Amino acid sequence: METLLTIINAFGDTIANLWRSSGFANMALDSLGMILISLVLLYLAIVKKFEPLLLLPIAFGMMLSNLPMGGIFHMEYFDPDHIASLGYDKGTLFAINEVFSHGGLLDYLYLGIKLGIYPPLIFLGIGAMTDFGPLIANPKSLLLGAAAQLGIFLAFFLALFLGFTPAQAGAIGIIGGADGPTAIFVAKSLAPELLGAIAVAAYSYMALVPVIQPPIMRLLTTRRERQTVMAQLRPVSRTERIIFPIAVTLLVALIIPDALTLVGMLMLGNLLKESGVAERLVKTAANELMNIVTIFLGITVGATATAEYFLNTSTLSILALGVLAFIFGTAGGVLIGKLMYVLTKGKVNPLIGSAGVSAVPMAARVSQKLGQQENPANFLLMHAMGPNVAGVIGSAVAAGILLMLLK
Amino acid sequence: MLLRIAASVPWMQNYSTVSEKFFIGVTMTLLGLSIVFLVLVLISFMVSALGRLAGGRRKQETPPVAEPAASVHQPAAVTAASSEEPETDATLIAVLAAAIAAFTTESAPRSSAGFTIRRVRRV
Numbered sequence: 001m002e003t004l005l006t007i008i009n010a011f012g013d014t015i016a017n018l019w020r021s022s023g024f025a026n027m028a029l030d031s032l033g034m035i036l037i038s039l040v041l042l043y044l045a046i047v048k049k050f051e052p053l054l055l056l057p058i059a060f061g062m063m064l065s066n067l068p069m070g071g072i073f074h075m076e077y078f079d080p081d082h083i084a085s086l087g088y089d090k091g092t093l094f095a096i097n098e099v100f101s102h103g104g105l106l107d108y109l110y111l112g113i114k115l116g117i118y119p120p121l122i123f124l125g126i127g128a129m130t131d132f133g134p135l136i137a138n139p140k141s142l143l144l145g146a147a148a149q150l151g152i153f154l155a156f157f158l159a160l161f162l163g164f165t166p167a168q169a170g171a172i173g174i175i176g177g178a179d180g181p182t183a184i185f186v187a188k189s190l191a192p193e194l195l196g197a198i199a200v201a202a203y204s205y206m207a208l209v210p211v212i213q214p215p216i217m218r219l220l221t222t223r224r225e226r227q228t229v230m231a232q233l234r235p236v237s238r239t240e241r242i243i244f245p246i247a248v249t250l251l252v253a254l255i256i257p258d259a260l261t262l263v264g265m266l267m268l269g270n271l272l273k274e275s276g277v278a279e280r281l282v283k284t285a286a287n288e289l290m291n292i293v294t295i296f297l298g299i300t301v302g303a304t305a306t307a308e309y310f311l312n313t314s315t316l317s318i319l320a321l322g323v324l325a326f327i328f329g330t331a332g333g334v335l336i337g338k339l340m341y342v343l344t345k346g347k348v349n350p351l352i353g354s355a356g357v358s359a360v361p362m363a364a365r366v367s368q369k370l371g372q373q374e375n376p377a378n379f380l381l382m383h384a385m386g387p388n389v390a391g392v393i394g395s396a397v398a399a400g401i402l403l404m405l406l407k
Numbered sequence: 408m409l410l411r412i413a414a415s416v417p418w419m420q421n422y423s424t425v426s427e428k429f430f431i432g433v434t435m436t437l438l439g440l441s442i443v444f445l446v447l448v449l450i451s452f453m454v455s456a457l458g459r460l461a462g463g464r465r466k467q468e469t470p471p472v473a474e475p476a477a478s479v480h481q482p483a484a485v486t487a488a489s490s491e492e493p494e495t496d497a498t499l500i501a502v503l504a505a506a507i508a509a510f511t512t513e514s515a516p517r518s519s520a521g522f523t524i525r526r527v528r529r530v
Contacts, residue, residue, distance in 0.1 A: 006420035146440075146447040153439045158434035166431060174428040240454075247453055257448055324476055390447065397446050401439050 026068035027155050029168050030307035038063035038302070041200070050207035054180060054298045058199065061302025062167075062310075065106060073106035073303040074098070078114060078192055110300040113188050119181035120265040125290030126181075126392065127245070127269020129280045130360070136240050137233040140340065141352070141383075143402045145390025147336035148356025149398045151176030151329025155321045156402075161316050167191055170402040172318050175202045176325025177395030178209070178357040184301060185262060186399045196305030197315040201322035209362045210369075212323065213330045217370055220334045225341055226374040228349035229333055241274040252397060258407075259400025263393065286333040310405040329357040332376075333387065355384035358391040 019025055038255060041059035045052040065073040076082040077095040086095050093114055099107050112118045135141055156166075156173035164172060171191035174183045183202040187195045205212065216224075245267035253260040269285050272278045337353025351371050355363040365383035371380040421427050 007456070029499070136454055136458065137449040139458070142447040142451040143444070144423060146444045149443045150440060153436035155435055158423060159426075160432050162410055162427045166435075170435075191498075234458075236448070237461050240457050243461065244454065245458055248450055251449060251453060255449070256486065393450070394443055398439060398443050401442050405438075 001221045002030070021069060023068045023070070028068070028307065028309050031068060032064045033311060034066040034305065034307045038066065042316060044204075044207075044317075050130065051203050052309075054203050055207070057295055057298025058191050058302035061106065061299035062196070062305045063302075064299070065303035065306050068096050070104070071102070072104035073110065073306075074103065074137070075304055075306045076307055077103070077107060078110065078280075078304075079309075085294055093322060106300055106303045109296050111302065112293075112296055113184060113300055114192075116188065116261065119185035120261050120295065121293045122181040122290060123265040123396075124223045124269040124285050125287075125293070126287040127266040127271075128273045129206060130266075130270055130273075130318070130387070130389055130392070132244055132270060132389055133236045133241065134233055134382050135389050136236045136244055138383070138386045140348075141386030142393075144333050144336055144353045144356040144387035145392075145394040147353065147358070148329045148333035149177065149394045150332030151325035151357065152395070152398050152402075153325070154328040155325035158324065159321050160319075162321070164314070164317075165191075167406045168194060168292045171195075171198055171400070172321050173325060173401060174395070174399055175199075175205065175318075175322040175339040176357070177292060177391075177398060178202070178206055178326060178327045178329065178359040178363070179392060179395045180206065181297075182262060182358075182395050184297065186402055189403055190302075193309055194318060195301060196310050196313065197318045200305065201319050205267040205322055205326050206359045206362065209326070209357075209359045210366050212326050213357075213363065214370055216330045217334055217354050217366075218325055219352055220331060221338065225338065225350050226371060227374065227378065228341065229378050230347065230349055230352075230380065233382055233386075239272070240277075242271065243272065245271040248393065252393070252400075255265050255395055256400040256404065257398050258403040262396040262399060266392065266396065293358075322325050326357065330354045333357060333391075349378070349380055349383065352380055352384040352387055354396065356386065356387040358395050360388050361385065362391060364388040 038059045041055055041062065043056035044050040045059055058171050061073075064070065065075070070243075077098045078093075081094055083095050084090060086098070088095060094111070099111075152173040152175075154173075155159045155176050156169045159169035159172045160166065168191040171183075173188040173195055174186040177183060180199065183198055184195065187198045191198070249260075249264050249267040252263045269282075272285060333353035333356035334350050335353070337348060337350030340348040340353075341350050349367075349371060351367045352364075355367045357363055364381055364387075367384035368379070368381040371378040422431055
């Protein structure tokens with residue numbers, strides 16, 4: 001009889017222990033809130049097709065890191081304050097011993113972000129897929145790519161007034177570059193604690209470009225300007241295409257060394273493509289490598305959005321500042337487009353200016369769509385691709401400036 | 408070098424008062440935007456020079472390609488369609504096929520793109 005009681009007690013204890021170590025007993029309310037947010041993002045990715053290739057892994061990573069007791073990710077190992085409290089030197093990138101002795105899968109994968117490996121590899125793939133031909137044929141489109149970076153700096157300005165430090169403000173401002181990898185690359189250096197919110201804002205707004213941009217483009221242009229038909233672009237020689245990535249790398253790296261990593265990898269990818277002698281590498285860079293890195297990047301960026309770091313008022317401020325950055329960037333591009341319309345006596349359609357915020361090729365498609373609405377014979381896509389790819393270079397340069405001044 | 412100097416000046420150490428924030432914000436915006444413009448304008452000059460050197464030579468080699476491009480006042484697609492013997496232009500047909508495929512799959516995703524372009528006629 002006594003033995004039976006002991007067995008029952010042991011059984012009861014085990015069940016109780018099992019319950020105590022289960023996720024149900026340890027679920028905090030805020031973690032539950034984050035899981036609900038991740039489900040909403042999953043819905044947006046799967047049903048609404050908001051940048052699904054990134055948003056889906058981001059949302060799932062968010063869900064995984066908020067599930068209690070799993071130990072798949074420890075954001076605190078990467079938090080500068082926590083690292084300092086563990087006795088590491090100031091400036092140590094992560095709690096080295098803790099990551100390697102107690103780390104979970106995503107802690108290891110997150111090193112690819114922390115050490116700045118993933119975003120440049122994505123840039124390599126983007127370079128291998130990008131045709132700089134429209135930009136080479138019309139170098140003036142670089143001005144539009146520069147003007148659209150206005151959003152970055154105006155958002156920086158506003159973020160300062162909302163109480164963020166200059167470094168945090170810089171990381172928030174870069175959302176206006178409309179370029180996910182660049183935003184992650186800057187945020188992981190300047191404000192790692194805000195990385196989750198910044199990445200979610202950057203990728204969501206990129207998906208919303210067709211919603212955010214058209215009203216601003218209509219507001220700032222006249223019907224006559226929007227109807228402008230642009231002359232066909234000149235053909236671009238292979239020599240030009242090959243020299244371009246080499247020359248841009250040399251020029252940008254010498255002026256802004258901090259932009260070297262992103263611009264260098266972008267241009268390497270492009271040179272692989274344009275040289276025509278490294279087809280296997282181009283395929284790998286643009287497909288397999290890019291896809292692998294995208295999965296790692298998405299899931300780990302999502303994982304940084306744990307309740308402690310995501311559920312606060314600064315996330316709301318970041319989301320608001322992000323959309324303002326997109327709006328200002330679009331306006332900057334369109335306004336310089338208008339100036340070019342006046343200076344060229346009506347040869348440039350100001351609608352291509354909005355494509356200067358990167359978001360390739362979505363922003364260029366928006367220009368094409370609006371142009372065609374006003375004039376069915378208007379084909380702006382190739383003209384808008386110039387500022388669009390210029391925007392990628394522009395935001396990488398702006399990122400270099402922010403890193404140089406604020407790091 | 409300019410940036411190194413700017414980075415070494417401690418103008419971002421204090422950011423508590425409104426005037427300090429305003430100063431940092433304005434300086435950063437002006438500095439950042441002007442450097443972005445400077446770099447992209449330099450790239451633009453470089454690309455123009457490149458076009459004159461490498462692109463110019465190509466123009467001389469193939470005047471028939473360059474000429475219609477310079478005198479065209481119509482958009483690209485219309486120009487292509489109005490060129491002589493569009494029926495034999497494989498690229499044009501490929502472009503049209505892709506456009507039709509994209510359009511049909513967008514409006515009715517489940518329908519198969521089982522069509523053949525037999526003839527292209529200018530309207």
